Amino acid sequence: MSDKQIDEVSGMETTGHDWDGIRELNLPMPRWWVWTYYATVVWAVAYWIAMPAWPLLSDYTRGLLGHSQRAQLSDQIAAAKAGHAGLIARTAKASLTEIQANPELLEFALAGGRSAFAVNCSQCHGTGASGGKGYPNLNDDDWLWGGKLEQIHTTIQYGIRADHDETRANEMPAFGRDEILKPRQVDEVADYVLALSRDDGLADRLPGKAPFNEYCVDCHGAGGKGNSELGAPNLRNGIWLYEGSKPAVVDVITNGRSGKMPAWVNRLDPVTVKQLAVYVHSLGGGA
Ligand code: HEC
Ligand code: HEC
Incomplete structure (x- = not known):
């Protein structure tokens, strides 16, 4: 595109591009845009110099202002x-x-x-x-x-x-595992504990009451009310540290627990x- 082409209507130079007879004017960018562009370039360079910017192999450029977020x-x-x-x-x-x-x-x-x-x-x-x-x-x-x-x-x-x-140290014995109680007694005492937690007045009639009074009241207190000196839970209030199902209660009595x-x-x-x-x-x- 050697010689300049001038648009006849506006009198402006064109880019030389021609689409079916329509020509594109070669308008310069607006001044404000150009200056803003230069300003961002200057800003970027000044920022690199003043602030931490470029990653190096094992460090980074720290910038003259010594800024650090840490x-x-x-x-x-x-x-x-x-x-x-x-x-x-x-x-x-x-x-x-x-x-x-x-x-x-x-x-x-x-x-x-x-x-x-x-x-x-x-x-x-x-x-x-x-x-x-x-x-x-x-x-x-x-x-x-x-x-x-x-x-x-x-x-x-x-x-x-x-x-x-x-x-705070106190351990519930593993009554079943250590054979302090026979499996049948473990079962009966579990039924008794579950009846206590329901608090429906039926507990007293259960055979598990006797072994409970013999082996459990020292820690869990009379009637299973618990003892906070010994970390022994209240067994009557229906709030369980472990679970209130029969297998879970049998398991606690068999194996003890000793949470830490x-x-x-x-x-x-x-x-x-x-x-x-x-x-x-x-x-x-x-x-
Ligand atoms: C030496 C004290 C001690 C004796 C004796 C003892 N316990 Fe415990 N028991 C505890 C402690 C302490 C816990 C708390 C659980 C833990 O160790 O993490 C507990 C927990 C339990 C739990 C679980 C309660 C819950 O909320 O989940 C049951 C059930 C229980 N004991 C039943 C018995 C029965 C039945 C006997 C008697 C055969 C007995 N315990 C004898 C100290 C004792
Ligand atoms: C690794 C697990 C663990 C962490 C971590 C832990 N606890 Fe515990 N916490 C327990 C267990 C288990 C028990 C119950 C022990 C038992 O069976 O007697 C407990 C019991 C307690 C109790 C006694 C509750 C009661 O009924 O008497 C308090 C209070 C408590 N924790 C507070 C805290 C606080 C506060 C923190 C944090 C600083 C904390 N725990 C962190 C496991 C934990």
């Missing part, structure tokens, strides 16, 4: 910690009941407890602390080891059958453990 994040965390330092110090000094009685500390404890629970506890106790087979529901007012603030605090600190000298809950005293700081106790107590704690 540094920014640790600054923010440090700022948040400093903001909370006062509350943390006051929580550390306060007793559990003092924390509960102070609206500011209580709010701080519930927030801290909730997030620590989500990280450390929910894998066993469930996201809403509603538990599962072998893992107690912490929302109801049925407690193996007691639902008072101090009791919950002790449970969380030292765990249950955990690797700590002060852990880790001790947290060496894994979490004391303030977090206190916050957890206050939080768990708020879910379904007793007086």
Whole structure:
């Protein structure tokens, strides 16, 4: 396309493209567009120089401004910690009941407890602390080891059958496996336990009552009301740690159970453990 072609009507140069006699005008880009384009190019180059931009083999160009999101994040965390330092110090000094009685500390404890629970506890106790087979529901007012603030605090600190000298420890014997009871007695005592849980007044007539009174009341209490000193569940309230079916109850009596809950005293700081106790107590704690 050597010589320029001029459109007769507008007097403008054309590109030389021709579609059935229609010619395309060669209009320059609008000025504003061109300048915006140059500006983005300049911006990009300036950004590469100032900010972290190009990946290298084992590193990246860091940029003259030294910006780093990780540094920014640790600054923010440090700022948040400093903001909370006062509350943390006051929580550390306060007793559990003092924390509960102070609206500011209580709010701080519930927030801290909730997030620590989500990280450390929910894998066993469930996201809403509603538990599962072998893992107690912490929302109801049925407690193996007691639902008072101090009791919950002790449970969380030292765990249950955990690797700590002060852990809560008490094991239900494997009555069937260790042949303390004969299979028939296991069966009868299971029927008795199930009748207790129905609380329909029929339990007293069952043959399982005698072995229960002989072997079980030391832990589970008279009439199966449970004993939180020993972590022995109440067998009358229809709330089951395991299951309330006949085979499941027979299995517990035959093999024992001994669920384990880790001790947290060496894994979490004391303030977090206190916050957890206050939080768990708020879910379904007793007086
Ligand atoms: C590895 C699983 C596991 C984890 C993690 C765990 N627990 Fe437990 N927890 C258990 C088991 C199992 C029991 C019941 C033990 C038993 O049979 O006596 C229990 C019992 C409890 C109890 C006593 C309930 C009662 O009725 O007396 C409390 C309170 C409790 N857990 C709180 C927590 C808190 C708070 C955390 C997180 C810091 C936590 N648990 C983490 C397994 C776990
Ligand atoms: C040394 C104390 C002790 C004795 C004795 C004992 N238990 Fe238990 N029992 C426990 C503990 C502690 C648990 C809690 C479960 C665990 O170990 O994780 C339990 C749990 C149970 C459960 C499961 C309850 C649930 O909610 O799922 C049943 C059922 C039960 N025991 C029945 C019996 C019967 C029947 C006897 C007598 C033949 C008996 N226990 C004797 C301590 C005892």
